[in-house]
Amino acid sequence: MPDTNLPKVAFLGLGRMGAPMARHVLTAGYDLAVWNRTRDKAEPFGRDGAQVADxxxxxxxxxxxxxxxxxxxxxxxxxxxDPDAGVVTTAEPGTLVIDSSTIGPTASREVAARLAEHDLRYLDAPVYGSVAPATEGTLRVFAGGDAADFERARPLLGLWGDPDKVDLVGPVGTGSAAKLVVNLTLGTSIAAIGEALRLGRELNLEQSLVDSLIEASPLGAAFPPIKAIMESGKAQPANFELSLLRKDLDLCLAEADDLALTGAAREACQRAIGAGHASDDARALAVLMAGLL
Incomplete structure (x- = not known):
């Protein structure tokens, strides 16, 4: 039975990340309602006691x-x-919307302002990490919003996030801004490793030597999952799809001028997507750029 001392929660979006995050909420005893565009992803929650909404x-x-x-x-x-089925048509005044999506600071501030017109609260709280940390409850959380709203959200954020890595980084929009900074470094690092791998091939270096050079470089920490894809020849299942990396780089480019490296990484993503790799793991981009997959 749900704990009646806890707030009632709705969780909307049960994809690779959303499903394990929502599972923590249900396991912790919250009265939970769930929704997903494809209902089949919500049905397991219904079998375990959540309400499945249409x-x-x-x-x-x-x-x-x-x-x-x-x-x-x-x-x-x-x-x-949505005027017929959107949250604002039924949510009660004072409801707190916690947005863990990666949508960028401009969109976050716009959403917060529109929700305020309906007397609804908003906290942008995107997460950093993949499916495994989401499942383990060890994601990093960047929150932007009012301090009181953050304290209200903290018990939930600490279910899918490592409590020591759940931070209020500033007002609305700053959580989304922080997430873009992190994902910019991810995208450009993957692309840089791809070019290093390609250069090594063009220079006829032994692959083991190239690998060791990258491992010893400033990008060494980003190399192990890329090397695993090289060794397995498998870019799926994806922890973070290439199409989503491209989307996040688009958000970065929309927020700031003169991001030349980001633009180049984005174009590399687009070429790979055009070649049919949209659903591959984002780190496969480096292997594709090097011609090793």
């Missing part, structure tokens, strides 16, 4: 907290503001 509006009705884990800014806008 629309975001139905999921949010009577809930004190609504958590979003969606792929794009447009998906967030649709789930929240």
């Amino acid at each position: 629309t975001p509006a139905l999921a949010a009705a009577g809930r004190q907290v609504v958590v979003l884990m969606l792929a794009t800014p447009d998906a967030v806008r649709d789930v929240l503001f």
Whole structure:
């Protein structure tokens, strides 16, 4: 039975990351309602005691907290503001929306302002980490918003995040900004390793030597998952899809001028996606750039 002393929660978006995050909420004893565009991903939660809603509006009705884990800014806008089935059509005044999606600071501030028109609270709280940390409850969480809203959200954020890595980094939008900085370094590092691998091949160096040079370089910490893809020849299942990396680099480019390296990494992503690798793990980009996959 759910713990009646805990707030009622709706969790919207049960993809690779959202599903394990929502599972922590259910396991912790919260009264949980879930929604996903494809209902089959929600059904396992229903079998374990959650309410499965047909629309975001139905999921949010009577809930004190609504958590979003969606792929794009447009998906967030649709789930929240659809005039027939959006969260704002049923959410009670004072409901806190925790947005764990990666949508960028401009979109986060826009969403917060629109929610405020409905007397709803907003905290942008994107996460850094892949499926394994989400499952283990050890993600890093960058939160942006009011301190009181953060304290209200902290018990939930600490379910899927490492409590020592759940931080309020500033006002609304700064959590999303911090996430973009981190993902920019991820994308450009992957692309840089790809070019290093390709240069090694062009110079006819032994692959083991090239690997050891990269491992000893400033990019060495990013190399093990790339090397694992090289050795296995498998870019799936993906912890973080290449299409999502491209989306995040697009968000970076929309927020700042003169990001030449980011632009080059984004174009490398686009070429790989055009070749049919959208659902591959993002780290496979380096292997593809080197012609090793």
